[in-house]
Amino acid sequence: MEYSQAELVRGIRNEDSAAYEHMICKYTKTVFCLAYNILSESHSKEDIEECIADVFLDAWIKIAEFDAEKANFRTWLLMLTKYEALTYRRKKRLSNILDIEDVGIKNGVNLEKQVLLRQDQEQVIKIINSFQKIDREIFVRRFFLGEKIGDLAKAFDLSRAAVDNRLLRGRKIIKEGLQYE
Amino acid sequence: MNEDKMFTVLNNLDDDLIEKEIDNLMDGVECNTESISKKAHKKLDKYNRKIRFRKRLPYVAAICACFICINTVYADDISEAVKKFFNKTPVYSTMVDGSAYYLKDGLALDDNMVIDSFMVSEGRMDMKFTSKLDISILRDAIIIPGDNPDIQYVMGGYSEDNGKYYFSFMNGKEDNYNIKPCKSFDLLVGNKTYSISLEQAESLDGTQKLFASEATSNQIGLVDVGANSLEKDGKQTIQLIASFKNKDMKLSKFGRPVDATVKTSFENLGEDGIVSTGTGLRTEDIYATDESGAKYKLEVPADANAFPIAAFETDAAIDNKLTLQLPALIASYQKTVDSLKISIPQEGEEIINRDVDMFAQKAVAKSIKRLSPTSAQLVFQLNTGNEKYVGIRSFNIYSKDILKASSEFSGDKAVMILDFNKDVDEINLDISWPEFVMNGNWTINMQ
Numbered sequence: 001m002e003y004s005q006a007e008l009v010r011g012i013r014n015e016d017s018a019a020y021e022h023m024i025c026k027y028t029k030t031v032f033c034l035a036y037n038i039l040s041e042s043h044s045k046e047d048i049e050e051c052i053a054d055v056f057l058d059a060w061i062k063i064a065e066f067d068a069e070k071a072n073f074r075t076w077l078l079m080l081t082k083y084e085a086l087t088y089r090r091k092k093r094l095s096n097i098l099d100i101e102d103v104g105i106k107n108g109v110n111l112e113k114q115v116l117l118r119q120d121q122e123q124v125i126k127i128i129n130s131f132q133k134i135d136r137e138i139f140v141r142r143f144f145l146g147e148k149i150g151d152l153a154k155a156f157d158l159s160r161a162a163v164d165n166r167l168l169r170g171r172k173i174i175k176e177g178l179q180y181e
Numbered sequence: 182m183n184e185d186k187m188f189t190v191l192n193n194l195d196d197d198l199i200e201k202e203i204d205n206l207m208d209g210v211e212c213n214t215e216s217i218s219k220k221a222h223k224k225l226d227k228y229n230r231k232i233r234f235r236k237r238l239p240y241v242a243a244i245c246a247c248f249i250c251i252n253t254v255y256a257d258d259i260s261e262a263v264k265k266f267f268n269k270t271p272v273y274s275t276m277v278d279g280s281a282y283y284l285k286d287g288l289a290l291d292d293n294m295v296i297d298s299f300m301v302s303e304g305r306m307d308m309k310f311t312s313k314l315d316i317s318i319l320r321d322a323i324i325i326p327g328d329n330p331d332i333q334y335v336m337g338g339y340s341e342d343n344g345k346y347y348f349s350f351m352n353g354k355e356d357n358y359n360i361k362p363c364k365s366f367d368l369l370v371g372n373k374t375y376s377i378s379l380e381q382a383e384s385l386d387g388t389q390k391l392f393a394s395e396a397t398s399n400q401i402g403l404v405d406v407g408a409n410s411l412e413k414d415g416k417q418t419i420q421l422i423a424s425f426k427n428k429d430m431k432l433s434k435f436g437r438p439v440d441a442t443v444k445t446s447f448e449n450l451g452e453d454g455i456v457s458t459g460t461g462l463r464t465e466d467i468y469a470t471d472e473s474g475a476k477y478k479l480e481v482p483a484d485a486n487a488f489p490i491a492a493f494e495t496d497a498a499i500d501n502k503l504t505l506q507l508p509a510l511i512a513s514y515q516k517t518v519d520s521l522k523i524s525i526p527q528e529g530e531e532i533i534n535r536d537v538d539m540f541a542q543k544a545v546a547k548s549i550k551r552l553s554p555t556s557a558q559l560v561f562q563l564n565t566g567n568e569k570y571v572g573i574r575s576f577n578i579y580s581k582d583i584l585k586a587s588s589e590f591s592g593d594k595a596v597m598i599l600d601f602n603k604d605v606d607e608i609n610l611d612i613s614w615p616e617f618v619m620n621g622n623w624t625i626n627m628q
Binding site: 017020021024025026028029030032033036043044045046047049050052053054056057060061074087088090091121122124125128136137140141143144146171174 | 187188194195196198199200201202203204205206207210212213214216217218220221222223224225228260261262393395396398400
């Protein structure tokens with residue numbers, strides 16, 4: 001069965017295990033991508049898989065907190081992934097009494113209801129794909145997966161300013177390409 | 182276009198467009214979707230099992246609610262892992278769940294009886310005492326809690342060693358271990374009544390230096406392990422903490438078992454009760470290492486009063502930063518897990534192939550073979566579930582039709598010899614209190 005976002009959310013709320021299965025099938029790669037980026041340096045493949053499985057269970061348990069007005073389901077799932085992955089990372093790093101540093105994730109993105117037409121969406125993707133490989137990856141990880149600029153700087157061995165500049169340049173190109181604003 | 186707008190734009194892209202980008206990004210990285218799916222389903226199964234359990238036992242939910250209130254105070258600055266230990270209460274050399282009351286010092290009741298130790302917590306009431314009175318008098322002892330005179334706790338089991346007794350009480354009216362913590366009680370023994378007041382034991386909290394174990398490749402989601410460092414005579418005493426996700430899972434002992442084979446037996450003596458025996462819980466020593474590499478053995482205190490032991494003495498000075506290696510622990514699930522109706526063939530062997538869910542691990546009742554008119558051999562295949570780091574150490578069996586049973590657990594197999602009266606060709610077998618070896622291979626870095 002193919003689910004729309006609303007059907008998927010309703011299915012999970014009704015504790016329909018087929019909806020759980022569908023969520024896993026549809027979003028594993030996306031969730032894996034973010035968890036992998038956060039954990040691959042410090043954790044085994046097994047740990048990353050456990051983390052992802054925890055994210056899906058979290059989504060099942062916390063579905064009442066999902067608000068379609070604030071974010072789409074994928075973004076919400078990525079938020080859960082980020083929290084879970086950081087928890088895994090912190091557990092490994094500190095091992096004991098713990099300060100809760102760096103869970104300073106911004107509470108997602110304040111998503112206004114501003115949906116692009118399909119045609120515009122494809123144009124955005126086309127523009128992003130025209131970026132140099134490293135810029136494209138930074139852009140995708142920042143804006144699709146919501147990774148922190150500091151983490152990206154570390155991952156790509158760049159200064160924070162260099163990452164900022166690359167993101168800024170990308171935004172400008174997209175804006176021009178869309179003639180947005 | 183500012184950053185927020187870019188997030189807005191890109192987060193509203195259709196899924197198929199994003200999936201392509203993710204595929205590009207993950208080019209060359211293997212994502213085992215099947216393995217992730219299995220793990221996610223397993224976690225959901227466990228979660229659902231837990232929820233069903235809570236629905237059956239509403240009072241458990243009440244306990245959990247209290248726990249959440251306590252946690253809230255520390256929510257901002259203490260990790261989730263450590264918070265799991267706050268519901269644990271050290272009493273004497275052991276640790277129990279929830280609140281507990283105990284006798285701070287030994288108490289002489291009269292010339293005939295001295296209570297050496299006494300503790301009560303949820304589901305548990307233990308007394309160690311010295312007495313010259315005959316066991317026929319002592320075993321009729323009754324305890325009536327000060328806050329509820331309608332309840333009577335009676336002797337549930339005892340051991341005796343040269344005038345020193347260890348009593349375990351149970352709820353006499355309900356015939357189970359529904360025991361509530363109480364701060365005073367009347368002890369009725371040998372036509373005398375003694376009123377006794379207890380001290381409340383302090384639960385672990387954020388003021389203590391609690392350390393959670395590091396993540397390990399041997400992941401066992403059923404338990405969290407940690408430690409607390411204390412001073413005793415200038416040396417370090419280490420309290421090991423095992424916090425189980427399920428309230429019926431209890432610690433039996435810390436450490437890896439020495440015996441690869443476990444033998445148990447029981448005999449139904451009718452009115453004289455049931456006598457049971459079992460291989461002891463011998464475990465290998467546990468060690469901690471300090472920053473210079475010096476190794477310290479965790480020793481059971483000479484004055485240990487209650488079991489299982491959770492507080493260990495070491496020769497390490499209090500300022501030594503220790504790293505503790507805990508290869509395994511033994512725990513039991515204190516419930517009846519299944520009932521099997523088994524037909525015993527008149528002769529030869531019959532295949533059963535019936536799955537038995539033992540909560541932390543699974544097993545299969547494989548076959549039953551008639552050995553004689555009054556005996557049969559029952560074989561189980563063990564460890565058939567997914568928890569690869571959890572092995573079944575043993576479990577109890579009981580049937581009113583069985584007079585005597587002896588079991589041998591070794592590796593992935595358990596063989597039981599059942600003795601019964603002549604004309605039995607079917608038994609209803611209760612399987613309870615499975616005991617597990619959890620090979621977590623935990624490291625607790627106490628720094």
